[in-house]
Amino acid sequence: MRCSENKRSFSGKLKPTWCKGCTYFIFQKVLNGLLQRLNYDPLSTVFVSGIGCSSRISLYTSAFGMHTIHGRAIPVATGIRLSRSDVSVLVIAGDGDLFSIGAGHFVHAARKNIDITVFCLNNMTYAMTKNQSSPTSGFDHAGSFTPAGNQTLPLNTVEFAICCKSSFVARSTTFTPDHLEKTIIRALKHRGFSFVDIVAPCRTFNPEYFPSEKQISIVDVNETMQFDMKDYSSALQCASRCIFPSRESPAVLPVGTFFEA
Numbered sequence: 001m002r003c004s005e006n007k008r009s010f011s012g013k014l015k016p017t018w019c020k021g022c023t024y025f026i027f028q029k030v031l032n033g034l035l036q037r038l039n040y041d042p043l044s045t046v047f048v049s050g051i052g053c054s055s056r057i058s059l060y061t062s063a064f065g066m067h068t069i070h071g072r073a074i075p076v077a078t079g080i081r082l083s084r085s086d087v088s089v090l091v092i093a094g095d096g097d098l099f100s101i102g103a104g105h106f107v108h109a110a111r112k113n114i115d116i117t118v119f120c121l122n123n124m125t126y127a128m129t130k131n132q133s134s135p136t137s138g139f140d141h142a143g144s145f146t147p148a149g150n151q152t153l154p155l156n157t158v159e160f161a162i163c164c165k166s167s168f169v170a171r172s173t174t175f176t177p178d179h180l181e182k183t184i185i186r187a188l189k190h191r192g193f194s195f196v197d198i199v200a201p202c203r204t205f206n207p208e209y210f211p212s213e214k215q216i217s218i219v220d221v222n223e224t225m226q227f228d229m230k231d232y233s234s235a236l237q238c239a240s241r242c243i244f245p246s247r248e249s250p251a252v253l254p255v256g257t258f259f260e261a
């Protein structure tokens with residue numbers, strides 16, 4: 001919901017405890033700046049998060065913040081939405097939170113098209129507990145429980161979100177703040193369940209596994225692939241080819257809007 005008065009800052013009083021250089025600082029700066037510029041009112045906005053490094057963002061905002069329990073950000077956000085149609089409800093959580101313990105909640109909120117915006121800060125590991133492989137870790141990811149390499153292929157979050165009948169599905173990354181900003185704007189404008197996978201690598205536990213911005217090739221599917229984002233089958237087919245990190249091409253990151261009903 002928008003303010004009627006002057007634009008208000010979304011920066012909170014607490015200083016983030018994220019590691020120096022953490023990519024979440026980029027997301028936070030982009031999101032806070034955008035909400036302020038779009039004249040959102042912190043007193044009519046709720047950040048709902050689960051548990052993990054990314055989920056601490058709900059402590060660092062001047063908006064209402066609910067730092068809930070592991071995997072349960074979506075049901076809490078659903079409850080807020082059902083009881084308060086007048087507030088903006090943003091879920092901000094990690095890949096482990098949303099797609100492991102919280103995956104069942106994701107499915108049902110998406111298929112019921114609950115009007116919330118879900119941002120997955122996808123760092124491809126359980127960072128807070130010191131680097132166990134998560135649902136989105138790449139094949140061969142050397143986590144603390146899988147030192148010889150994770151032997152499971154990563155979940156393709158955008159494909160999963162489309163299969164669950166999310167009405168808006170996109171992927172962006174902290175590598176490209178401008179693209180991230182445009183994608184967030186589209187997700188915020190969408191009425192219904194909107195999901196944005198934000199690739200934001202962990203700088204502490206995977207500094208070598210994930211390449212730097214200079215080494216990664218970011219491909220915008222809206223410019224490079226022929227598909228109809230309004231058509232479910234076409235979007236699903238496109239998304240199924242856009243897994244990240246892929247075993248064959250780990251340094252190619254496909255971003256863009258995949259589906260919008």
Ligand code: SF4
Pocket residue numbers: 017018019021022023024053054123127128201202203204205
């Ligand atoms: S452990 Fe990784 S994800 Fe967590 S705050 Fe540090 S850099 Fe960020």
